[in-house]
Amino acid sequence: MSSATAEVQQHPLGVYFKVWVLLFVLSAFSYMVDYMQLQGLLRWGLVLLFMFLKAGFIIAIFMHMAWERLALVTAILVPPMCLLVFIAIMGVESEYTWISRMFHFLGGVAPELNLPVHH
C-alpha cells in the first residue's frame, strides 16, 4: 500500500499536551507512593493503577491506537493477553520453589507455613 492511501494520523496539538501533562502528574503520583512509604495493598493498588493509566495513555494517544481500525488494534493488543496465563503459571511455580527451598534448604525457617520439619 502506498503512502497516498495510508491514513494520516493528524490530530490537534492540544490532545498531546494534555496527555503529556497527565503522564507527568501520574509519574509524580507513582513516585509519591514510594516517597510517602505507603505499604501493603494500598501501595500495590496505586502502583498498578498509575502504571496501567500511563501505559494506556501512551498506547491510545501517543501511539494513536485510539484512532486505528479494530483489525489492527485487536491484532496487536489481544496476543499479549496470553501473557496473563504465563504470569499465572510462573506465579504458581515460584510459590512452589519457595516452599521447597524453605522446606529442604532452610529447615522450615518459615513458621507461618506450619509445615512439618524433616531433617
Added chain:
Amino acid sequence: MSGVSTTLEPGMKGIAQDWSSDKDAFKNVSWGKTMMWIFLLSDTFIFSCFLIAYMTVRWSSPVPWPPTSEVFALTLFGQHIPLLLIAIMTFVLITSSGTMALAVNYGYRRNKKVAASLMLVTALLGLTFVGMQAFEWSKLISEGVRPWGNPMGAPQFGAIFFMVTGFHGFHVSIGVIYLTIVAIKVAKGHYEERGYGIVEITGLYWHFVDLVWVFIFAFFYLW
C-alpha cells in the same frame, strides 16, 4: 449486501470485513507501520519474559530482596532522597515522548524543520537518559553489585537489574541512533515525495521504549 463496498465499516463488522478482504487486512495503515507494530508486539514478549523471570526469581527467593527504594536513593545537598535518579530518568523519558509526539504532528504538517529539530531534541533526551543509566550502573557496581551477588540481599538482584535495565538501555541507545538518522533524512527533504509516515513509525518505536520503562519503573523500582 452488494459485492464491493467502498466505505470501511467500523466495529466488529469492520474486523470481519478487513480480514476477509483482498490483499491487506490492515486498511489505511502503511506496510512500514504494520511491520513496526508487529516488531513491537514481538518485543513486548521479550520484555515480558524478562519481567516474568524477575517475578519468578523474586517470589521464589527465601532471602529478602534488596530494598530498591534505599538502593537507588541519592544524597543531594545533605538530603537523603529515595529513588531520586530513577524519578528524574522517568521524567526525562516522558518529556522525550512528548517531543516525539509533537514531531509526528509537525511531520504530517509537512513542516520538516520543526519535525527534524523535535526529533533531535528527543534523541538528546534519550542520550541524557542513557547517560544517567550509565551513572546508575557504575554507582551500583562500585557498591559491589554483581550479576551473581550483592551485599544488600538476594543474589539474583544483580542479574535481573543488569539484564532488564541493560536491555532497555540498549533499546534507548538504538532509538537515539534511529531517531538521528531519520531526523537528518527529514531535514534533507528525503520524504517530501513519500510523505512523513516514517516519523510516526519512528515515534512508535520511541513511545514503546517509554512504555516499557513504565512497567520497569513500577515492577522493578517501586515494588
